[in-house]
Amino acid sequence: MSDNILSVKDLEVSFQTHKGSLKAVRGVSFSLKKGETLAIIGESGSGKSVTAKSIMKLLPKKTTMINQGSIMYKDKDLLAYTYKEIEKIRGREISMVFQDPMTALNPTMKIGKQVMEGLRKHQQLSKKEARRRAMELLELVGIPNAEKRLDGFPHEFSGGMRQRVVIAIALACNPEILIADEPTTALDVTIQAQILELMKDIQKESGTSIILITHDLGVVANMADRVAVMYAGEVMETGTAHEIFYNPKHPYTWGLLQSMPKIHQAEDQRLIPIAGSPPDVNLIHDGCPFAARCPYVMKVCHHHNPAQTKESETHSVACWLQDKKAPKVKQPAGIKSDGS
Amino acid sequence: MSKYILQRFIYMMITLFIIVTITFFVMRLLPGTPFSNPEKLSEAQLEIMNAKYGLDKPLAVQYFTYLGNLVQGDLGLSFQSQGRTVINVIASRIGPSALIGGQAMIIGFIIGLVLGVISALKHNTIYDYGSVFIAVLGMSIPSFVFAALIQYFIGVKLGWLPVALWEGYSYSIMPSIALSVLVIATVARFIRSEMLEVLGQDYVLTARAKGISEEVVIIRHVLRNALIPVVTVVGPLSVSIMTGTLVIEKIFAVPGLGEQFTLSILVNDYSVIMGITLFFSALFIFVIFLVDVLYVILDPRIKLKREG
Amino acid sequence: MRKHDSELDESLFVHAPLEENKAEEIADHPTGFWIESLQRLKKNRGAVIGFIVILIISLLAIFGPIMNKYDYNTQDLTRSNLPPLVEGLERVGFDGTDSHGKNIYEDRSISNEPAWIGTDEFGRDLWTRVWRGTQISMLIALVAAFLDLLIGVIYGSVSAFYGGKIDNVMQRIIEILVGIPNLILIILFILIFEPGIITIILAMVITGWVNMARIVRGQILQLKSQEFILASRVLGASNRQLIWKHLIPNTMGPIIVTLMFTIPTAIFFEAFLSFIGIGIQPPLASLGTLIEDGYQDMRFFSYKLIFPAVIISAIMISFNVLGDGLRDALDPKMRK
Numbered sequence: 001m002s003d004n005i006l007s008v009k010d011l012e013v014s015f016q017t018h019k020g021s022l023k024a025v026r027g028v029s030f031s032l033k034k035g036e037t038l039a040i041i042g043e044s045g046s047g048k049s050v051t052a053k054s055i056m057k058l059l060p061k062k063t064t065m066i067n068q069g070s071i072m073y074k075d076k077d078l079l080a081y082t083y084k085e086i087e088k089i090r091g092r093e094i095s096m097v098f099q100d101p102m103t104a105l106n107p108t109m110k111i112g113k114q115v116m117e118g119l120r121k122h123q124q125l126s127k128k129e130a131r132r133r134a135m136e137l138l139e140l141v142g143i144p145n146a147e148k149r150l151d152g153f154p155h156e157f158s159g160g161m162r163q164r165v166v167i168a169i170a171l172a173c174n175p176e177i178l179i180a181d182e183p184t185t186a187l188d189v190t191i192q193a194q195i196l197e198l199m200k201d202i203q204k205e206s207g208t209s210i211i212l213i214t215h216d217l218g219v220v221a222n223m224a225d226r227v228a229v230m231y232a233g234e235v236m237e238t239g240t241a242h243e244i245f246y247n248p249k250h251p252y253t254w255g256l257l258q259s260m261p262k263i264h265q266a267e268d269q270r271l272i273p274i275a276g277s278p279p280d281v282n283l284i285h286d287g288c289p290f291a292a293r294c295p296y297v298m299k300v301c302h303h304h305n306p307a308q309t310k311e312s313e314t315h316s317v318a319c320w321l322q323d324k325k326a327p328k329v330k331q332p333a334g335i336k337s338d339g340s
Numbered sequence: 341m342s343k344y345i346l347q348r349f350i351y352m353m354i355t356l357f358i359i360v361t362i363t364f365f366v367m368r369l370l371p372g373t374p375f376s377n378p379e380k381l382s383e384a385q386l387e388i389m390n391a392k393y394g395l396d397k398p399l400a401v402q403y404f405t406y407l408g409n410l411v412q413g414d415l416g417l418s419f420q421s422q423g424r425t426v427i428n429v430i431a432s433r434i435g436p437s438a439l440i441g442g443q444a445m446i447i448g449f450i451i452g453l454v455l456g457v458i459s460a461l462k463h464n465t466i467y468d469y470g471s472v473f474i475a476v477l478g479m480s481i482p483s484f485v486f487a488a489l490i491q492y493f494i495g496v497k498l499g500w501l502p503v504a505l506w507e508g509y510s511y512s513i514m515p516s517i518a519l520s521v522l523v524i525a526t527v528a529r530f531i532r533s534e535m536l537e538v539l540g541q542d543y544v545l546t547a548r549a550k551g552i553s554e555e556v557v558i559i560r561h562v563l564r565n566a567l568i569p570v571v572t573v574v575g576p577l578s579v580s581i582m583t584g585t586l587v588i589e590k591i592f593a594v595p596g597l598g599e600q601f602t603l604s605i606l607v608n609d610y611s612v613i614m615g616i617t618l619f620f621s622a623l624f625i626f627v628i629f630l631v632d633v634l635y636v637i638l639d640p641r642i643k644l645k646r647e648g
Numbered sequence: 649m650r651k652h653d654s655e656l657d658e659s660l661f662v663h664a665p666l667e668e669n670k671a672e673e674i675a676d677h678p679t680g681f682w683i684e685s686l687q688r689l690k691k692n693r694g695a696v697i698g699f700i701v702i703l704i705i706s707l708l709a710i711f712g713p714i715m716n717k718y719d720y721n722t723q724d725l726t727r728s729n730l731p732p733l734v735e736g737l738e739r740v741g742f743d744g745t746d747s748h749g750k751n752i753y754e755d756r757s758i759s760n761e762p763a764w765i766g767t768d769e770f771g772r773d774l775w776t777r778v779w780r781g782t783q784i785s786m787l788i789a790l791v792a793a794f795l796d797l798l799i800g801v802i803y804g805s806v807s808a809f810y811g812g813k814i815d816n817v818m819q820r821i822i823e824i825l826v827g828i829p830n831l832i833l834i835i836l837f838i839l840i841f842e843p844g845i846i847t848i849i850l851a852m853v854i855t856g857w858v859n860m861a862r863i864v865r866g867q868i869l870q871l872k873s874q875e876f877i878l879a880s881r882v883l884g885a886s887n888r889q890l891i892w893k894h895l896i897p898n899t900m901g902p903i904i905v906t907l908m909f910t911i912p913t914a915i916f917f918e919a920f921l922s923f924i925g926i927g928i929q930p931p932l933a934s935l936g937t938l939i940e941d942g943y944q945d946m947r948f949f950s951y952k953l954i955f956p957a958v959i960i961s962a963i964m965i966s967f968n969v970l971g972d973g974l975r976d977a978l979d980p981k982m983r984k
Contacts, residue, residue, distance in 0.1 A: 056549060058545060058548055058549060062463075062464070083554065084553075087551045087552070087553055087554075088551065089551070090548065090549055090550065090551035091549060091550040091551030091552075092551055095549060095550070096545075096546075096549040098542050098545060098546060098549075099542075100542060103541060103542040103543060104542045104543055104545075104546045105543055105546065106543040106546075106547065106561050106565065107543070107565070107639075107640070107641050108564060108565055108568065108638075108639060108640055108641070109560075109561070109564075114546075117547070117550055117552055117560075118550035118551060118552065121550070121551060121552050121553075121556075122551060153640040153641070155640070155641045166546065169546065169550060170549070172550075173551075296663070297663070298660065298661050298662055298663055299659070299660045299661070299662055300660035300661055303660075304660075320661065323661065325661045326661045327661065327662075327663070351823070351827075352827075354824070355824050355827035355828065358824055358828075359827075359828055362828075362833075362836070363836065366836045366837075366839070366840060369840050476694075476965060476968055476969055476972070477965065479964075479968055480912065480961060480964035480965040480967075480968045481961045481964065481965070482916050482919055482920065482960060482961075482964065484919075484920065484923050484939070484943075485919075485939060485957045485960060485961060488939070488942075488943045488946060488953055488957065489953075489954075489957060491946075492946050492947075492950055492953065496946070496947055579829045579830075579831070582829065582831075583829075583831045583920070586831075586920075586924060587920065587923055587924060590924065591943070602924050602925070605835070605839065605924070605925070605926060606925060613839070617832050617835075617836065620829055620832060621828060621829055621832055624827075624828075624829045625827055628827065
């Protein structure tokens with residue numbers, strides 16, 4: 001898999017809480033190719049943010065433990081990097097955009113200075129050069145009157161504009177990978193579309209690979225080349241966007257798709273929610289984490305965790321339904337299958 | 341911005357006016373007479389004295405005379421120290437108080453800052469617990485108890501520093517330390533909690549994600565933002581220091597305003613009590629005003645948000 | 649962990665749904681706010697120790713004076729300035745020797761019951777005096793704190809409930825009051841009236857209630873705007889239900905915490921005033937007057953200073969630590 005720019009293998013992360021250790025990510029694997037967009041989708045608490053942050057070692061040092069796994073960036077294992085070494089990767093090779101633009105910018109520092117910080121560190125630009133580049137970046141992300149705005153403070157910007165600034169900061173040093181952690185969740189719908197368009201444009205121009213973390217299937221459909229579906233700290237299904245939307249194999253993916261409104265949906269057709277709520281990760285010991293909410297659950301699911309089964313070169317699923325001993329289950333109605 | 345400052349300024353003047361009025365009438369309500377040995381004075385002498393200090397006029401007249409004099413910086417004559425004006429008394433006493441107060445603020449802020457930062461960065465470690473413990477001791481032990489104890493152990497027992505009086509710079513060290521304890525504790529606790537809060541903010545994550553070094557993140561992003569609210573404790577702290585000087589100066593026999601104040605209370609020198617009260621209050625109100633203005637200058641967010 | 653099918657029996661592959669409620673199961677059963685707070689408080693070692701120390705000191709303040717046969721105010725010049733002596737504790741300093749190492753008890757051939765922590769210049773037993781003093785200091789602090797609470801809660805809730813113009817005026821009054829250094833007001837107040845317990849209490853309450861009023865008002869205003877209050881209203885909750893179910897439980901926390909910090913502040917002010925000579929008047933003793941007396945004799949009879957100093961410090965530290973612990977335990981933001 002030489003075309004993978006990033007591959008995460010068997011990542012396991014746990015948090016130290018006052019009640020003891022809590023496994024937030026339980027053996028996650030996925031890979032990212034150069035220039036593609038990988039969407040990681042899942043409900044809140046499914047471990048997608050934790051996974052993303054562990055790539056850049058951004059999790060709090062004292063309370064998190066990466067128990068096992070590897071994160072290969074090009075040929076180097078990022079997990080083996082020290083905190084000092086990872087600073088050279090952060091912002092330059094891999095950068096990150098966070099969920100809430102209202103809190104992601106330092107409120108007492110001028111916008112320009114915040115954009116310039118990374119430039120000055122990684123590209124050793126002079127103040128003047130960095131400022132010019134920062135202005136270009138603000139123009140690139142579509143902030144009008146960029147020169148003047150450099151001296152503004154975050155509170156003078158709207159939410160959408162702030163997210164553009166955050167993206168400009170992330171893009172400052174032309175990173176290979178951009179991790180966007182729910183970049184549009186906190187924004188108005190119209191602004192959401194603008195930000196997503198912006199990210200697409202930038203990707204087209206610079207060839208940056210994007211990991212897009214979201215719980216919004218609409219965003220995934222709009223952006224992603226490939227999708228990884230996460231649940232309770234595990235990857236349930238991965239595949240190309242086409243495979244996930246038109247040929248999903250995991251009951252959880254079915255549930256997600258059924259609960260999403262579709263534009264051509266008949267008015268009388270109801271959305272079908274997934275029963276129950278995401279499990280408390282403390283309760284999962286063995287077995288499939290989705291077993292408690294799965295309408296197709298079998299005895300085996302409660303005690304044995306299914307391994308990934310390959311559906312195609314790009315598509316794999318962790319579900320006992322794929323086992324040949326399992327009864328054949330028909331994909332529920334409401335999900336478009338191939339060709340329909 | 342300027343509208344805000346003006347508004348604060350008007351507030352300051354109103355508060356000051358109310359304090360002036362309160363102190364004036366309180367003084368008139370006080371039992372006893374302001375003269376050292378009224379029994380020894382004849383009726384005629386008393387009358388002369390009363391006339392000299394303007395005490396024979398109606399209260400309202402006295403009040404407006406007082407206000408008028410105040411505006412001209414005249415706080416009247418001391419009742420006890422013959423022929424000295426109150427302004428004179430205050431001026432001669434202000435130096436030592438300013439020195440130990442200023443030193444206490446500086447020592448307190450530096451040590452408090454160091455303790456607070458260590459505490460926050462080493463959260464939930466032995467260093468954190470150690471600094472928190474020191475801060476709790478500093479908050480809790482009354483300054484005069486602490487002062488008496490260090491005077492006994494450092495001054496009397498060990499003889500490292502002069503026990504009391506005011507005959508050189510070394511005489512200012514122990515009073516300053518005694519006064520700084522509360523400052524250390526307050527600043528350390530405040531910085532600790534502010535820093536812990538800022539450390540949990542998203543923008544710190546953004547800064548880290550840029551790849552700038554951890555030291556820069558801490559200094560430029562965390563510490564800067566944690567320090568801004570610290571100016572708000574300057575007001576309360578200046579009160580603590582003023583309060584502290586009353587007893588600390590008594591303990592170390594520092595010839596400052598605090599010592600003068602306690603002395604004047606014992607001998608009923610009302611005009612000096614009133615003068616020092618006004619001076620302390622005015623100083624405090626001015627500090628609060630400065631802090632309010634400074635806060636607006638330091639924190640760019642407030643300019644827009646603060647209501648009229 | 650993850651298994652392939654080879655080792656699994658076919659019989660496992662049959663439909664086997666869980667019970668309905670299993671899907672909603674969570675590991676932690678929700679507990680009430682107060683129980684949870686108490687549990688959190690118990691985990692805070694400092695707060696627990698603080699609580700125990702306060703308890704011990706309170707018990708000693710009540711029972712200390714009757715633990716020996718001496719009275720706090722009976723002078724006995726034959727017993728003046730006796731150093732501490734406790735049988736069995738001679739090794740740790742309670743050996744009846746003065747600052748020159750001379751055993752005063754033998755020197756003056758005193759054979760009746762020794763003074764555990766010494767006597768003052770009039771031969772009054774310090775053990776008894778210290779605990780009597782603690783009693784008075786605590787009494788002043790508790791009454792002052794209670795009055796602060798009473799006035800503060802009423803003022804704060806009236807201000808918050810009525811809002812509008814009334815609130816505006818009430819807040820301006822508070823703003824001016826906090827603009828005046830409270831110690832100055834306290835001192836002026838005491839100068840007008842006779843120094844004594846009641847004067848001290850009233851003087852402290854004059855400015856003390858402001859803090860409580862601000863906290864209560866802030867808390868109520870915040871609650872008023874919160875959506876769960878609106879939700880309960882929509883669901884038809886009456887005002888009384890709202891007050892009992894939401895307002896009181898939600899404002900209790902900050903009130904208790906403020907109270908915990910009011911008490912040591914009051915103890916401090918009382919001691920402070922007594923120390924500069926305008927507090928409790930003799931023959932009554934408080935921790936402040938005892939420290940003042942001890943301070944005067946510090947050079948030769950350091951025990952007179954050290955014992956009351958240790959007691960007042962212990963009380964202040966314990967209340968502060970307990971207050972901190974309570975704040976952390978009751979702060980809903982800290983709830984996981």
